[in-house]
Amino acid sequence: MSLLEINDLYSGYGKVEVLFGISFKIEPGKSLGIVGPNGVGKSTLLKTIVGEIQPKSGSIKLGGTEIKGKNPEDIVRLGLCLVPEGRQIFGGLSVTENLQLGLTGRKDKSTSKKALDKVKEIFPVLTSHAKHQAGMLSGGQQQQLAIARAIIADPRILLLDEPSLGLSPTVIKDVFDQLKSIISNGTSVVIVEQRAHLVTSFADETLIMRNGKIQARITPEDAKDELKLKHAYFGSDN
Amino acid sequence: MKKIKNISGITHFSLTELLGPALILIVFSCLIGFSSASLMLTVQLALCYFVMVLALQVFVGNSGVLSFGHGAFAMLGAFVSGLLTAPVRIKNNALSMTDLLQSIADIQVNLYLSLLIAAIVGGVVAGITGVFLMRLNGLAAGIATFALLGVAYNFFFNNTKFGPGSQALPGVPKFQNLFIPLLLALLALVLVYLLNVSSIGRTLRATREDNLAAPALGINIIRVRRIAFALSGALAGLAGAMYSHVAGTVQVQDYYLGFTFLTLSMLVIGGSGSIWGALVGTLLVISVGQVLLMMEQGKAIFGLSIDLPNGARAIFIAATLVVALLWRSSGVTNGKEFAFPNFKKKSN
Numbered sequence: 402m403s404l405l406e407i408n409d410l411y412s413g414y415g416k417v418e419v420l421f422g423i424s425f426k427i428e429p430g431k432s433l434g435i436v437g438p439n440g441v442g443k444s445t446l447l448k449t450i451v452g453e454i455q456p457k458s459g460s461i462k463l464g465g466t467e468i469k470g471k472n473p474e475d476i477v478r479l480g481l482c483l484v485p486e487g488r489q490i491f492g493g494l495s496v497t498e499n500l501q502l503g504l505t506g507r508k509d510k511s512t513s514k515k516a517l518d519k520v521k522e523i524f525p526v527l528t529s530h531a532k533h534q535a536g537m538l539s540g541g542q543q544q545q546l547a548i549a550r551a552i553i554a555d556p557r558i559l560l561l562d563e564p565s566l567g568l569s570p571t572v573i574k575d576v577f578d579q580l581k582s583i584i585s586n587g588t589s590v591v592i593v594e595q596r597a598h599l600v601t602s603f604a605d606e607t608l609i610m611r612n613g614k615i616q617a618r619i620t621p622e623d624a625k626d627e628l629k630l631k632h633a634y635f636g637s638d639n
Numbered sequence: 640m641k642k643i644k645n646i647s648g649i650t651h652f653s654l655t656e657l658l659g660p661a662l663i664l665i666v667f668s669c670l671i672g673f674s675s676a677s678l679m680l681t682v683q684l685a686l687c688y689f690v691m692v693l694a695l696q697v698f699v700g701n702s703g704v705l706s707f708g709h710g711a712f713a714m715l716g717a718f719v720s721g722l723l724t725a726p727v728r729i730k731n732n733a734l735s736m737t738d739l740l741q742s743i744a745d746i747q748v749n750l751y752l753s754l755l756i757a758a759i760v761g762g763v764v765a766g767i768t769g770v771f772l773m774r775l776n777g778l779a780a781g782i783a784t785f786a787l788l789g790v791a792y793n794f795f796f797n798n799t800k801f802g803p804g805s806q807a808l809p810g811v812p813k814f815q816n817l818f819i820p821l822l823l824a825l826l827a828l829v830l831v832y833l834l835n836v837s838s839i840g841r842t843l844r845a846t847r848e849d850n851l852a853a854p855a856l857g858i859n860i861i862r863v864r865r866i867a868f869a870l871s872g873a874l875a876g877l878a879g880a881m882y883s884h885v886a887g888t889v890q891v892q893d894y895y896l897g898f899t900f901l902t903l904s905m906l907v908i909g910g911s912g913s914i915w916g917a918l919v920g921t922l923l924v925i926s927v928g929q930v931l932l933m934m935e936q937g938k939a940i941f942g943l944s945i946d947l948p949n950g951a952r953a954i955f956i957a958a959t960l961v962v963a964l965l966w967r968s969s970g971v972t973n974g975k976e977f978a979f980p981n982f983k984k985k986s987n
Contacts, residue, residue, distance in 0.1 A: 451855065453851075453854075453855075472854070473854040473855055474854045474856075474857045474858060474859050477854075477855065477856060477857035478857050482855070482856075483855050485852065485855060489849055489851070489852035489855070490852075491844070491848040491849060491852070492848065493844070493847075493848050494841070494844060494845065495651075497651070498651075498841050498844075498845075501838070501841060502841060502845050502853075502856050503856060504838075505838075505842065505856050505857040505858050506857025507857075550856065551856075554856065554857060
């Protein structure tokens with residue numbers, strides 16, 4: 402059974418339809434990329450999966466359980482966490498308090514301390530800034546905090562919306578290295594990005610979206626073919 | 640201290656942050672309170688206001704949701720405690736109490752039990768009303784809580800079965816000394832501090848910071864706000880009850896607009912984000928208000944006599960609130976907890 406299975410999903414904002422029949426699956430411990438130009442519905446797709454937007458039709462199954470129509474807080478408790486675009490860390494709270502808030506969605510509270518120690522091991526920079534206000538961290542550190550806060554909830558699947566946004570190339574590399582470590586621990590990862598090269602070389606499979614639909618599915622091998630990638634990303638007319 | 644830190648969810652427990660305000664409160668109360676009988680009354684009132692401002696800090700300060708409705712819980716606490724402690728003889732014979740329900744007129748409990756009951760009633764009513772009110776944000780929450788205050792005021796003002804209506808309830812036993820209100824204020828201070836450093840306080844502050852990001856972490860915003868609203872309602876009930884035992888009477892007007900405006904001003908001027916802000920705001924407004932009151936009454940202060948027209952005190956507090964909002968919207972303390980000033984020079 403797939404960990405996350407989306408079938409024929411239609412979604413949007415009020416009367417404005419954005420997604421048209423999206424379907425994909427992701428297996429445990431795998432990574433999936435979703436790329437496409439601005440405005441094709443990538444963030445809408447993530448918001449629909451985590452319950453922030455109610456879909457018009459279709460199904461979203463997590464571990465075989467239908468999660469369509471559930472509240473975002475209930476979906477987190479079922480093991481699906483989103484690191485939103487712009488990080489949405491709580492800038493007025495300390496780094497430690499931000500991390501502790503991640504424990505809210507954790508099922509097994511008895512291992513909370515172990516989980517906190519584990520993320521500090523993966524993201525050592527957070528230990529040295531533990532008492533600082535999160536809003537005072539640099540963009541890269543805030544991104545690491547947002548990811549750390551999400552994985553503290555012990556998700557089965559982690560969704561990241563534009564994790565490279567506003568980060569320098571070296572910091573992006575650090576963040577993606579840390580994501581590899583998270584995947585190696587058995588957590589599945591879905592990354593939504595505009596930078597196609599970054600994700601196609603990283604993810605086990607990448608979906609290319611255009612106009613609210615999945616236009617192509619490519620593997621890291623396919624991505625080496627520059628022309629094929631360009632056609633998939635911009636359409637065959639370009 | 641280590642044991643407190645080990646309580647589930649409690650972190651950042653700092654003895655300095657708790658003991659600093661507690662010691663200042665004790666020193667202020669004893670120094671001023673024991674200097675004259677009239678100042679003793681002022682300090683007792685200040686302690687009631689402080690408990691009320693703490694109640695507001697728990698909810699308004701931590702959640703960022705404005706509430707004008709806490710006066711309703713204070714009003715309720717005052718009526719419950721006042722009616723439970725006023726002598727049966729007075730309740731059966733006072734002219735203002737002829738319509739009072741006989742079951743209320745015949746009941747009398749001791750002061751401490753009545754304070755506890757007032758807090759419980761305040762908490763329960765806040766818990767029930769919170770089910771509906773905590774779904775609202777921003778302006779809608781402000782208006783709805785204001786409506787709650789209006790409902791409570793009109794209920795007690797027009798209903799003579801559950802109190803003296805627009806008249807005063809006489810014979811409410813007064814606190815005989817400073818220690819009981821001081822002890823209650825210290826108890827409230829410790830409770831609110833522990834709540835602020837617990838997971839409830841942290842979660843509430845997260846909803847204040849970003850109420851869209853909070854659910855993405857599994858936080859149920861309505862649930863956590865309801866818990867905080869009920870707890871702050873209990874504290875407001877206690878504050879109202881304390882006020883009735885300082886004044887020796889209960890009058891519905893005492894807990895209406897003036898009371899609501901004054902206590903919210905104290906919170907905003909001091910800094911709504913901390914118990915230290917609640918204390919500084921209360922002491923500042925009470926102290927300045929007392930000096931201005933003496934000026935209004937034409938009394939000399941340190942040999943200096945300045946006559947102020949009646950109403951100058953209210954205008955000054957309102958002006959201070961505007962200045963505080965413009966100059967430092969996070970209050971005098973900037974919403975931070977108490978810390979000793981750091982005099983160490985930075986090394987080059």
